[in-house]
Amino acid sequence: MRFLPEEEQQRLLAACFARSALTQEQLWMRYFALGGSQSLLELDAYVNGLTTLPRVDRDMLAHAVNERLDELAGPPRAPYSHSVRDGKPLHGPLKALVDLLEGAHRAPPERLPAVVAAAGRALDLRIGVYLADYDQRTLVRADTAAELDIETTVAGDVFRRAGTAVTWDAPGPTLWTVLLDGVERLGVLEIVPTDGADPDDPALREQCRWLSTLLGHLVTVTTQYGDGLDARRRRRHRGSPAELLWQSLPPLTGATESVVVGASVQPAYDLCGVVFDYALSERRARLAMFDAGPRTGEASYGVVNALAAYRAARRDGASLAEQYAAVGRELADSGAVVTGVLAELDLVTGELRWLDAGHPPPLIVRGDAVLPETEAAATGFGRPPRATEVRLRPGDVVALYSHGLAGAPDRAGKSFGRERTAGFLTGGSLPPEAARLLTQAVVTHAGGELLSDAGVVVARWLPR
Structure with a gap:
């Protein structure tokens, strides 16, 4: 974690305070409401560069100024004493899970295949979703007209065993894994690495299992308020x-x-x-x-x-x-x-x-x-x-x-x-x-x- 020099933080905070249109008393009241314990006189001395403050008090002052700047909607914010990591991961399995959660928030059911495809890109994967029809004889692709027979295909074997399998046919190595909501079999995922990764890699399989488990829950939940995925699972009138x-x-x-x-x-x-x-x-x-x-x-x-x-x-x-x-x-x-x-x-x-x-x-x-x-x-x-x-x-x-x-x-x-x-x-x-x-x-x-x-x-x- 990188800490900002105290003198630099004080200089930038003073500049932001000047743009905040707050009086010294108003700034002190906001700082005090955040739990600050320094007096108004000490706060005045710090803002004018005459004294130092403990790091926690400097950050509470920065936060008080930033709250005001947020109200004004525009001016640059005051820095904290240390760098703050981006709250959202930029790559890897955590980003994939976050993308899946955020993408599915308020999404209609039929959008889930696109959401999981976007989440897969964080893992350098191309992911297709197949759902079992109500007869449990066919796996139907959720976003196209493709179908796979449960009794005669590798994907069907994965569904029957509730397991995983790897195929090496064109267009490339493919990992097939069962799609579960808890323990209920909903279908299978077709997972193709786009970066040359080995689909037999145990770490990759574990990451795909996380995605499969979360997606299974989302399929069940979204089907309760929309018909998009349910309609794909029906092969004829009910x-x-x-x-x-x-x-x-x-x-x-x-x-x-x-x-x-x-x-x-x-x-x-x-x-x-x-x-x-x-x-x-x-x-x-x-x-x-x-x-x-x-x-x-x-x-x-x-x-x-x-x-x-x-x-x-x-x-x-x-x-x-x-x-x-x-x-x-x-x-x-x-x-x-x-x-x-x-x-x-x-x-x-x-x-x-x-x-x-x-x-x-x-x-x-x-x-x-x-x-x-x-x-x-x-x-x-x-x-x-x-x-x-x-x-x-x-x-x-x-x-x-x-x-x-x-x-x-x-x-x-x-x-x-x-x-x-x-x-x-x-x-x-x-x-x-x-x-x-x-x-x-x-x-x-x-x-x-x-x-x-x-x-x-x-x-x-x-x-x-």
Whole structure:
């Protein structure tokens, strides 16, 4: 840090004071308000070059004069005793993050790709943003018409693994990294160094991870008040029931140190009668699914009402049985017929407890084996619940699924089946990827025509 000589500071301050149109008394009052302790006589002597002052008092005087000059809007400002660094970084990772934050401030969602491109230039990078469509089959470029298939491309592999990869094809070495909002996969970033840097450099990868994390948050936040990016993620029209249900759903992925949750629903653009929910805390993971059965125009209202009643009771601190009763009262008032299952997992002990109402019981996978299926309750929310408890082991997977998932028939009438469902939950796949692959396999099995919505919530317990 470079300090200005005291004599030079005094000379420049006196010149600025002369232009400030302040009297000695007015300057002293401003200086005193800033915390100054020198007398008016000492201040007068300093301004006239007859004495010295401690550095802190000199700087408070300079600040008092500068406040006045700011009011006059124009004259040069008085110097401080030491040089002040520029508050905004001029290059490097901090500048990139600052540029991204400042550029996104009050920016409409569709401007984010340009904002992140500008931030990338501070790191000598060219950055492109790809977002996953709602079917999670395609990655669509946010600022052009370019598309990448999730199943067959390097970018898609990065999305599926929530990881990174480097390609060496033209136009040059490219780093691909997943775009995350917390733990939810939103898409991928295409990052091309423009200064010849090695995309395998660990420091560069770390800097890109920071940008990706911040951008993921900005994508989610801006989508809440604008449609620009949301429209890019849609590959076709989404009906009003599906619009209502998607607005009611939590993120497709959630996680804490003790549990990872992934979910998926199909048909994504014509969702009609299935919703899911989860809530994670330090001690518990609460999971729920509601199913209105065959696809009808009124199905969405029944499951949304059930979901709202469940959330209201849960957030009031109600017990699992009280949450169940609250849903039953809501459905009785509306006359809707909805099945469901409410589950609660103790993240310390591994105790899983659930109440099902005419719904398939949770499917539990331990390693490559499936625990025996418990008997499903034959009644809906209108009857007293029957509680079931299971003690999980670390690494166990729990899945809540809809009637239309395991029960989806192919053209010959053969159901997808519980065993085939369990097969997608073995092998250690990440819950969000297991859920994505499972629902897409169900759609394929049904020939693209689902009689009932297929939904699944997958949770893996990983105690600390």
